[in-house]
Amino acid sequence: MDDWDDIRWFLAVAEHGSTLAAARASRVSQSTIFRRITALETALGLPLFERRSSGYTLTEDGAALLPIAAEIAANVERLTRVAAERQRSVAGTVRLSAPEIVLAHVLPPVIGRFRALYPAVKLELVATDRRVDLASGEADVALRGGLAPTDPSLFGRRLTYDRSVVAASRAYADAAGLPQSLADLRDHPLIRFDPPGAPTALLEQLIACLPDEAVVLRPNTMTAVVAAVRGGLGLGILPRFVVDREADLVHAPIVLPLPVFELWIITHERRRHSAPVRALMDFVAAYVLAGQPPSDA
Template sequence: MNWDDLRVFLAVARAESLSGAAKATRLDPATLGRRIARLEDALGVGLFARSPRGYDLTEEGERLLPRAEQAEQALAQGVDDLRGQAGQLAGSVRIGAPDGVANFLLPQVTAAISDANPGLEIQVVALPRVFNLSRREADMAIAVSPPTAGRLTVQKITDYRLHLAATREYLERHGPIRGLSDLRGHRIIGYIADMIFDPELDYLAETGAERVALTSNSVSVQLHWLRAGAGLGIVHDFAIPTAPGLVKVLPTEVSLRRTFYLIRHGDDRRLARLNRFAGLLTEGLRAEVARLEAQS
């Protein structure tokens, strides 16, 4: 058995399909199928149960999985040790993040890290959902709630603030807003209710809004509606500097505080390269949130 066979095994186990593993390994599904069959023949056991749903681990495959992950970690740690001698970070790091932090914070922070580490490839996956680090969808993820299950490590990054906002033009076209009761009759912008993937994102529940007229699962879409003068909505304070026409509405009555957390797979805590990157990322995000909120 060689490491490349284990790499293929891990990719299929995490993706639970050949097509999903093909994206991770850049091998075509037919090649992956042959490689898995070859590994099973060499071991004399079936590692996967094939079904229309995909590839599920057998009992033998479940026993092999933690050993293969240990081999993966040992190899990664060895590579990290060698790269660490050069003083700069190299290789690739994939970050999973909600689109708010991905759009308004990570570009500046990761650009600075890249400037200091030109041999490093940084990938940002911006999706409005929770990332599955056990399946290695990302090396680390930013979340608004700490996970309660899984072999994961959690580190608080920073608190951040949100406020109700609208453009000056919108407010001039409509009646004055002196209290929460005045929000009735205004067009409200927010999340699609059944696509809120974390209770911490249910911002409008705190405003008492009964109807949300314009909804999207994307923070960026919501912000563009606000910039277009389409209504009122909750916006991150760190995003307000990107939309100079926005002003806070009822800043005392509607003032929300949330927290960003950095989530990593528990086995990665021994990897010096990822530890260093996580430190730079956390430090950069704290500074960028503080800088932008001071301008809002």
């Protein structure tokens, strides 16, 4: 049996005496209930009802299975109720760190739905591209881009893959066109992410993609890069997930020589068994998790 809802339809037809009456009471189509009852009988290998002009009557097999089905339905209802009670009982404060661009473009709907399920959990959000120190308690949970953590005291999982793309506003693309190759980038005004501090290996690769003589703007945050690109000031390299979420942005058909971006959610080992921390990590993972690398398109 593939669908536990079939038991609910079995009980509804037994109670109301026909698929039509059960459909009206349940506010679903009669054909749906008929199809699911047939599927349940096929899965069980037993006829549950005798179809008569006056309605549906339980067979001997159906009558024998009815109390078991009722018990299963009661257990499912109890399971749902206990799960909801446990969700409501999860309480505390969780400090979540994430890159500013992830906080702005990925997390808002996730956080809204999490808060609806866990109203007693308070979230403190830290928007930073810096790797916070989880061991010292700068944050309880962190979203990080890059490869898997190598620190054995950190626990987490990869959420998704992404690629960087050359992005432009639709207005800019309509007016100036999009580059078709890396060589074409020198013919466009470029916006390059320029954070404080020594550049990482990934940033050095990104810088190498953008001819210095064509760079006209150097914002120090990725959110500022998004705003400048959206404003039509030039082309910028942005994560694909940002461009896909912005109706005003498009990307050029160029495959950049940059590694695939990985997004991880992690916590310190000593915090992994905290109920609110575990609830947040599981919820974010279930919401964001993507199992396949993106295409080069």
